[in-house]
Amino acid sequence: MNNIDAAIDRIKILECPTGEIENRVAGILENYGVAERSKVNISRVKNLDQDQAQAYNVKFQGEDSSIVVLAKSGLDDYVAKVVDAYKK
Incomplete structure (x- = not known):
């Protein structure tokens, strides 16, 4: 598995505050090189x-x-959970 596939697998299980999706995804991509x-x-x-x-x-x-x-916000709109991530 190359780095991008491993990073996508990690992104798929991401849960974070709603406003931090972009920052967290960028951090994962950087951490995986x-x-x-x-x-x-x-x-x-x-x-x-x-x-x-x-x-x-x-x-x-x-x-x-x-x-x-693809991310969904929780009922309280505080936590976002990634439901899918894929190469386009």
Whole structure:
């Protein structure tokens, strides 16, 4: 398994405060040696939302590949849980 696959597996089990999804995902990618935090661009993409999960597109500077992360907020809207992550 290469670093990006291992990072995606880690992202899939991420739970964190709702406003920290982007920061935590960037940190995981950096920790797994996929990309430096400064070379990761994470943006909200509503047209990729699925089953009430909010989609985030993770792009890497200078590369065509990206990762989609789907996260759902809990009932109190404080904790977000990633329900899926995949290469696009």
